[in-house]
Amino acid sequence: MLARAVRIFEAFSPGETTLSVSEISRRAGLHISTTSRLVAELTGHGLLSRGPGRTVQIGLRLWELGLRASPTLTLRQVALPFLKDLTHLVGHHAQLSVLEGMDILFLERLSAPGAVVNLSRVAGRMPATATAPGVLLLAHADPERQEEALAGPLPTYTRRTIGDPDRLRSALAEARRNGFVTSPGWVEHVACGLAVPVREADGSPVAALSVIVPNDDRVFGFLPALRAVAMEIGLVLRRAHAEPDT
């Protein structure tokens, strides 16, 4: 069954890339014989692969399929050089992310040496309401999704993370008004995020461009540059959309 296979994949987390069969069966809540059989089958398709000893890891084929045809690829490809420049400019982290359910999903993240702490990872998730790009994208999402966020739990990292619905509501309104979001100390006391939207041809935000910098009063100084880069990425994106490939 398909759902079981997905459960198996989800047993792997960014921290633990290799697991044993019994470990998988425990995490996925599957019978061990089922797990064994499914792992064998998935391995046959290259979606999983066996490492040294009895370990199992995600297979190259899954990576290949996921990357090959995803609409994400274009976005990432287009944004990469801009992110590079941005990283140099701010001297810390630059990241590109999209909204997935109630989480923010990081498509790409570049860091300069000696940058402030940053919990995000490429292909990693964080609760949308706890991050600058998350609040920004949520502010432009369907009203129903916003309601869901307001109704749901609001996980916090520090005392400054948005913890109650009222504060979230005003943060969303402010995000729409300003066109950007800052997250001073939301995740780490010493760090501050700054996020702006990357817009498609129709004006709807498809992704967030953000930087993580030290949490001091120089944060807003990066805003103009960030906006300019986001605008440019949008431009190139629309051009790439019009005439695919190269």
Place this chain on the structure above:
Amino acid sequence: MLARAVRIFEAFSPGETTLSVSEISRRAGLHISTTSRLVAELTGHGLLSRGPGRTVQIGLRLWELGLRASPTLTLRQVALPFLKDLTHLVGHHAQLSVLEGMDILFLERLSAPGAVVNLSRVAGRMPATATAPGVLLLAHADPERQEEALAGPLPTYTRRTIGDPDRLRSALAEARRNGFVTSPGWVEHVACGLAVPVREADGSPVAALSVIVPNDDRVFGFLPALRAVAMEIGLVLRRAHAEPDT
């Protein structure tokens, strides 16, 4: 069934990232009602997603799962800054690839503006025997895999691509002797590949580092730099392997 789901994923190619349900059913050779049901189910899991109109595309979740825990991620992450430098140095393309079956699979590819033509893509495949990194990695693979390559068909791009087993055999031997492979005009007449191995702690090559440059007599001039970079990637890789994460 699982095999069917994989067939569906494989219906998507790098060129065509969005398909209709009937198109998928045709390519995957599945009954349309089966396809419809499976697509719906896969969409539910986020492995596929529906675009505008009735189009279907690869879902973000597949990308996420594939990227999140793959051993590839470390390799790519480590190599990325080195590839960037290399791209600047040679002024054309730099790529990182691994051997998958009889194909070479490109993990990362960076290009300088105005570079020579290059058919490769990130997450794309090419026949191993037709490329420099492919022949290099094949030369260090199990003997049985080499035999399979020698026995199998040898697809060619130009008249200079390796087309017969004898030439392949001597190319493999030469690759082992030299520790590098050049591919003058194998894929495009005007371009030449140059590939060296990236080695693990035990000395076995895990990937190939290669550049694509114009097909003239300056090709060998890049060899020392390429070797130095490959060595350094291997070094960092071993360190990252010893103490995971950061």
Place this chain on the structure above:
DNA sequence: CAGCGGAGTTTCATTCGACGGGAGTGCCCG
């Protein structure tokens, strides 16, 4: 060295869910 226990795979009867024919729905185009 025998005996234990945990991990993994294989076997097999049961049953559950996938399959695909066919009907139904909405859409485009003549």
Place this chain on the structure above:
DNA sequence: CGGGCACTCCCGTCGAATGAAACTCCGCTG
């Protein structure tokens, strides 16, 4: 307006997934 197409839904049949249990292969321990 009516035929054709793309897609989804429904449902009886049947095949394939499931999980208990048996079996194998370790490494440990008394």
